[in-house]
Amino acid sequence: MIKKKYSNAAIVHNDGFFGIGWPVTSSLNLEDMKIELKKYFIEVSLIDISELQEHEIESDCLYITSSSQNKNIKKYYEDVLEVKFSNKNNLMPRYELIRAHDNKGYQGLLAKKLNLRFTPQYYTYKSFDVKDKTVMKGLGGAGSSTVSMVKSNSDIHKQTLKMGLQNTGLLDLLKNSKYKLRRRFKGENYDGKRYDINELYVLQEYHEGLSCDYKVLVFGDKVFVLKRSVRKGDFRASGSGLFDFEAEFSISLLEFSLSFKDDLVAPYVSLDIIEEDDGTLSCIEYQCVHFGLMAQIKAPFYYEKNNDNWVKCKNNTKSESLLVDSISKMVEEHACKIS
Numbered sequence: 001m002i003k004k005k006y007s008n009a010a011i012v013h014n015d016g017f018f019g020i021g022w023p024v025t026s027s028l029n030l031e032d033m034k035i036e037l038k039k040y041f042i043e044v045s046l047i048d049i050s051e052l053q054e055h056e057i058e059s060d061c062l063y064i065t066s067s068s069q070n071k072n073i074k075k076y077y078e079d080v081l082e083v084k085f086s087n088k089n090n091l092m093p094r095y096e097l098i099r100a101h102d103n104k105g106y107q108g109l110l111a112k113k114l115n116l117r118f119t120p121q122y123y124t125y126k127s128f129d130v131k132d133k134t135v136m137k138g139l140g141g142a143g144s145s146t147v148s149m150v151k152s153n154s155d156i157h158k159q160t161l162k163m164g165l166q167n168t169g170l171l172d173l174l175k176n177s178k179y180k181l182r183r184r185f186k187g188e189n190y191d192g193k194r195y196d197i198n199e200l201y202v203l204q205e206y207h208e209g210l211s212c213d214y215k216v217l218v219f220g221d222k223v224f225v226l227k228r229s230v231r232k233g234d235f236r237a238s239g240s241g242l243f244d245f246e247a248e249f250s251i252s253l254l255e256f257s258l259s260f261k262d263d264l265v266a267p268y269v270s271l272d273i274i275e276e277d278d279g280t281l282s283c284i285e286y287q288c289v290h291f292g293l294m295a296q297i298k299a300p301f302y303y304e305k306n307n308d309n310w311v312k313c314k315n316n317t318k319s320e321s322l323l324v325d326s327i328s329k330m331v332e333e334h335a336c337k338i339s
């Protein structure tokens with residue numbers, strides 16, 4: 001007999017926000033999520049992330065969390081969730097996937113560890129010598145805002161300087177200049193190093209000559225695809241606004257996306273995928289929580305794998321039920337005990 005491992009579910013939110021809904025500034029509807037969860041769990045509760053630190057984690061409850069795009073709140077989620085769930089397996093999605101959110105450096109490290117088909121990249125805070133065209137990315141951001149093309153060490157330097165000015169407070173910038181001058185003129189070696197501006201970034205292998213990329217959302221076995229063309233005279237598609245929801249997509253793109261999600265052991269995922277001339281597919285970015293739902297909301301169709309066949313279905317889906325159904329499917333597949 002198959003026995004369900006979790007009788008109850010709790011939605012972890014911050015100030016009533018569980019990101020993200022549509023449009024991107026809104027939350028998913030918590031009441032709708034509760035109603036959907038009640039189909040699978042006996043009791044469903046809401047818990048604010050700040051209450052979680054005093055809360056005793058219940059082993060028969062599945063805690064469903066998102067993350068935040070506010071840097072400090074994201075860090076807060078990570079701190080609380082890591083400590084509270086370090087020796088547990090009832091956090092959904094699992095902790096590594098929360099860490100990967102809005103962090104392209106972590107995404108690459110995790111993809112390598114899991115042997116995923118992710119474009120090769122290097123994560124660093126140091127200066128680096130590039131010889132050929134390379135894609136440089138800050139860790140967070142969207143719509144290509146921190147993505148640029150670099151060809152030399154000095155291009156990287158310019159970009160990190162720009163990031164530093166954007167990300168560092170005025171006081172730290174002043175202290176950085178003060179200690180830099182002191183080191184230069186007084187020859188002091190380590191003085192004030194903690195005020196150095198060491199921006200974190202990734203260098204990713206450049207796929208030349210692409211006209212588009214694919215934004216793919218996978219919920220359980222349901223796949224939503226959006227084709228995005230690159231801006232005129234640019235290599236970047238994200239944020240271009242040149243969207244096509246109705247293009248024909250290859251079966252290999254659907255297969256790639258579904259197995260990428262399964263290999264991440266995630267209930268749902270948002271993938272940015274590129275296809276080279278020879279048909280090779282590669283992921284350049286992924287998010288397992290708090291990702292934009294435009295493809296799910298606007299695509300007229302989605303694709304579902306049914307007994308080894310892909311079926312094109314009319315899209316009348318609702319974000320909250322997709323999320324909950326995917327979670328339930330994953331619990332069935334991964335967290336059920338045969339007794």
Ligand SMILES: Nc1ncnc2c1ncn2[C@@H]1O[C@H](COP(=O)(O)OP(=O)(O)O)[C@@H](O)[C@H]1O
Pocket residue numbers: 119135137140141142143144145146147204205206207208210212213230235236237238239272284285
């Ligand atoms: N390695 C790459 N080779 C070629 N184009 C890339 C590569 N990485 C990103 N791009 C292009 O840049 C865009 C933005 O990159 P992405 O990593 O998705 O950043 P963002 O978080 O801003 O969406 C992508 O939509 C894609 O068109």
Ligand SMILES: [Mg+2]
Pocket residue numbers: 143144238272285
């Ligand atoms: Mg992207």
